[in-house]
Each structure stands twice: as C-alpha cells, then as structure tokens.
Amino acid sequence: MPEPKPSFVVTPYEVKGRIDYARLREEFGTQELTDDLKARLRRAAGGALHPLIDRGIYYSHRDLGWLLDRYEHGEPFFVYSGRGPSGPLHVSHLLQFELCRWLQEKFHVPMYIQITDDEKFWARSGLSREETVRWGEENLLDILAVGFDPARTHVFFDSKSIAALYPLAIRVAQKINFSTVKAAFGFTPSTNIGLVFYTALQTAPSFYPSWADGRSVPCLIPCGIDQDPHFRLTRDIAEGLGYPKPALLHSQMLPGLLGDAAMSTTGSREENALFLTDDRATVERKVRNAFTGGRATVEEQRRLGATPEICSIWALWRSRFAETDEQFRAITDGCRSGSLLCGECKQAILPRIHAFFDQQRAAREKVRPWAESTIVTRPPHPT
C-alpha cells in the first residue's frame, strides 16, 4: 500500500495541517541540524546553546557547517531576519528575534533586521499604507526591546530605507524572472507587480554587507521553515552576483493556541495567538481556553497521561518558558505520566508569560529614544 500523502501545506503565504517536520525537511531538501553540528555551535558560542536550538525547535539548516568553518577561520558573519508588519507581534515572532539576539551576543556579530511595510501592503488587501507603516514602527520597538546591541544593529525599514536597498535590489531583480517567482510563491497573472518585485528587496539584505564592503561577508538567516522558498531563490542567484549564498537555520512553527499548525493570525483567529498588546485578562482567557494534549476527564488523564507533542502550552514551555532543562523535563514527564493536569500546567505558565510581557513592555520604552537611529537610509555607494 502506498504511504498516504501528508495532509499539510507549508509555503511563505500559507501554513496548515498537522506538519510532519522531518518529511517537510526532506521535501525542501534542507539538512538536519544534527547533534554533532549542535555541539560545534555550542563550542563556538562559548559553551552554551540557546534552548530554541537545544530543544529542537530549530531543527534544519543550509550551509551552517560552512558558516562555522569560516567563522573558525576568523571570518565573522552577520545575522539577518525580518518582520512583515501586519499587526502586533505575538510570542512566536519574538522567539526568532530572541535567537538572533543570542547569536549577536555570543558571536559578536552585526544584526540586520528588515521591516517589510511595502510587502504587507501588497500582500494583504485589507491593510492601508498608514497601517503597515505604523505597525512597522510599533513592531520595531518590540524587536529592538529583545535586547539587540544598538551599535551593531541595522534596520532596513523598506519604505524608509529604500535609498540604501534599491541600488542593490536593482542588480538582484535583473537576475530573477516572473516564472521563477511564480513557481516559488504560487503567484498568478493577477498578482500585483509590487509583490512580484518584492523578493528582490527581501534578497538584498543577504548581500548588503558584501556589496557595501566589496568583499565576501557570510550571512546567517534564522527563519521559520515556511520562509525557505524565499531564500532558496536568494541562494540560487548569489553566485551569479558574486556574493556568498546565505546560510539558513530553520525552525518549526510555534503551534497556535487553538491547535492550528502555526500561531498565525491570517483571517480573524485572534484567540490563536498571544499578542504583546494583550492585557493580563486576555492572556489568561486565551491560555485557559488553549488546546492541549489532555484527556477527556481528570480520571482518564491521571491513568493514561497526556500527549505533550500536540499541546500548544507544552510548545510554549519548550520554546522559552521552561527556564532550565530540568524544569522542562519535569513538565514533560509530569504531562506524559498524568501527574501534571492541564489546569495546573496552565496555572504554572501564566505568571511566566505575564513576566515576559511586562519585561518586554518596559524594555520597549527604553529603546524608543534610539530606535529610529538604527534605520539605514543611505546606500554605501551609488551602484
């Protein structure tokens, strides 16, 4: 009997179904983030590994070994990540930036952050330009508040940084044709020409330091594996432009509170995500209503145990809210054995989420005075 086709979809514009991540990695043709590579990363980072990597949320890569080779030979890389500003950030967005901040700190490297206010306007018909710009400004404060070093952090806010990005994007756009973006993103003849062009702007930061300095500077992009098609295209054209292919570090999606494949909020699934703008009462309601791996009755759960792998709350513990590996193991074991009930588990995570949100909100006010100064507005040279 043939193996059934997996019932999930993962593209930069759609994530749905119960994702088989090992299979997805095979389909995309990426490399496994092996224990050996993790050990190498740990050594290079000075002995510690970020929980997002250690606990397997970042699980796939392209060319990470090559990047570490070069790093070990004294060639520093830079980290690039981004955000499409369509609304407030939720927890899952911050995780990616927490990993970036960790990389910046441990490897002493520059961070480039792209805010794609143009793309979100082109991709979402319901959003005005004023809204994508305003959300871009709001999101940038939250991202910087994660703890980036202002002296080594550079922001491409697309509409404000276009003078810096455009000369390079012109070169990139010449290497990509309509059939390529059609195949990569599922575009159709009715896709607007902004969105058709956009991937040139998302590619430009990967090459920016190499272009600016006139020498090869390796790039590392931590991203959800759903974003891999964007950067496959970037990697395909890199050599033709004389720049190194960016290395990628792919994460699984943080599942939604309603049990969705990802904490995404396309449509109006407000209850699916924990937003930084949610007040305490809202956070509590969402957590209490969240989908778990629990049983139908307390008695049954005590007897048979629950299933952490399908639980949205366990995914939060795993991502950042379990502070130590011991704590994470205790929660996982308690869940599986039936000694920890879902209500108790939710009660235990709530104060940690509140503390995280409070800390983010306080840090956000501290970055406000210098946030604007991180935005790159001038190109290093005219062509």
Place this chain on the structure above:
Amino acid sequence: MPEPKPSFVVTPYEVKGRIDYARLREEFGTQELTDDLKARLRRAAGGALHPLIDRGIYYSHRDLGWLLDRYEHGEPFFVYSGRGPSGPLHVSHLLQFELCRWLQEKFHVPMYIQITDDEKFWARSGLSREETVRWGEENLLDILAVGFDPARTHVFFDSKSIAALYPLAIRVAQKINFSTVKAAFGFTPSTNIGLVFYTALQTAPSFYPSWADGRSVPCLIPCGIDQDPHFRLTRDIAEGLGYPKPALLHSQMLPGLLGDAAMSTTGSREENALFLTDDRATVERKVRNAFTGGRATVEEQRRLGATPEICSIWALWRSRFAETDEQFRAITDGCRSGSLLCGECKQAILPRIHAFFDQQRAAREKVRPWAESTIVTRPPHPT
C-alpha cells in the same frame, strides 16, 4: 478587397516599418490635435506656437482640451517627461525637451524630468549599472542645457530619487497586476521582475505633485506616440488612486538618417542618428550619407522633383532647423519642384546643426554647477 494591414510596429520597446501615423492614432484611440485646439494652445501661450506643434510633429493628444479648460480657470498644470539613459542623446531626444522647455516658459509651470537608470539596466542586457548611471548623469546635463528654469525644474533620477518616489510607487504597484503589464508591453514569463515592476515608477511622477500637495494637480506629458501604452496604464489607474489622469501630447518619430522609422539606435545603427557627442567630421559624414527623398540622377530630380515626406533631412528642417515658416516653406517647395538638390540642401543644414551642437555643449557647462541640486531625494511625507 480588404485594405492591407499596415506593415509597421509601434510599442514602447520596438518601432519599425513605414508608420501610417493617422492609422496609428486610430488604433491607439487617441485624439487628433486639431487646428482649433492648436489655436487655443497658441492663445493660452500668449500668441506663438512651437514649430514642433505648428508643423504637425506633435499631432495627437489625450485630454489636452480638459487641461486647457482647467488652466484657463486658474489651475496650473505641470509637465513631465523622461529619458532612459542607454547612451548619448541624439537630436530627436532633445526635440521633446525643447517642447517641454517651451511649455514651462509660456505657461510658467513646473517641469518634472525622470531619468530611468534602473529601467535601462533591466531592459538592455548589455548595459552595466555603472554605465546607466553615468549616462544618466551625462544625459541630465544635456537635458537641463536645453534651458529649463532651475527654480521650477525637478528631476527624478530613479536610483538617486527612489526615497522620494517609492512611497507613491508602492501605492501605484498595488493597482497593477502581471497580466496588465504583459498585455501593455508584451512581457513574457522570462521578463525580469525589475522590468515587471518598473511601470509603477514611470507612473509615479504623473501623480507626484497631487500626492505631495494633497490636491489634484493636472499633468501634461509630451512623448513619442510609442510611449502611449505606458501612460494608458497610468490613466487607467489614476481615478482609483484619487488622482487626475495625465493629459498626453504625442509626437511622430523623427526618422532615422538611414531611412528607419525612428532615429533609434537599438542594435548598432550608429549612423542612423546624430549624437550630441559626434564631432563635426562625424556629423558631416552622417548628413552626407543620409537617406533622402531624392531621385536617382540630377537630371531626373530637376525634372520630376523630390519627395520631402520620406526624407530624413527634410524631417530635420521641419523639426527645428528651419527657423521661420517662410524658410521651411521655401525648402519644401524647392525640394518638391526640383529646384533644390539634395547635396545643396544637406550643405545648407550642416552649419545649423553645428551651431545647435556648439550651443548645446556650451550650455551644458553652464548647468553643471547646479544640475545635481535639481534631483529630488526626499519624499514629501512617508506614505
């Protein structure tokens, strides 16, 4: 018997064959520039009419009557034209800017000039970015040297002005999809995504003053009729963005010296055009070798006369080199009657071409100190 299909092609990317301009106007669905409208333009301009209009080289329009209505009611317009910098300017390019300068002077209106260094890089695979930027800078000097008023002249040099144009281009691009540009420009799936996007940037200047000032400012675009498809698209989306449709004034092409439909130099038809960079000896050689409407022998020409309408030299007299209407009539009559031979006619026009080139070269040095200051680099507002 059905009328034969005309054997010519006119698109923004190709001009060939013997163009039937009346028929082309009908195919494109533009309006005839009638004697009534010319008389109105003459009155509004204070009593004189530019030879390019008076002698019928500008022969077609869209909404010119509407523009004059508004002008007569005290609402000034602005003029917009541009240049794709793929090499040195030739005489035909300058004619369009001479008309623009005349409009600026007679109607006391602002002039917007676009230099499309990005588009030329995307459209011509043989040109490097350094070349399109350098030609853009060179061409701009020649254009400004035509005599524009620095206080009322604004240049969009695409790669240098992108910060100013992009916020508006974002809005424009959202209104245009791939099938529209495919139909308008004959693009295919292998067209690069820069060229696909580009029409958004060529459209933005038409709306720029309206967008900047937050009120409707009419736009007049003098252009070769081959450029009409670009601006048809601009006109189609204008109302959806809340801006007035630009009015257009279309010219016939100046024929090439080798008898081509247009003085264009795609391919390596160097001898087809008179470039501003040509020295005197080159100009003389090209004029002496130019295609005319003359007969095979002097005797035959004396007896039967020549045909000015197909002659590349007569087209030059008509465009700007006949200084008065009397002189133009005398040359035309002499040609048709056989009293003026082609050699004599060429000998008579040569000093005028030399004088024009000398004057352009001198004026060019005078604009150099302030040319850069006309380039717009900042947007009026962020969205």
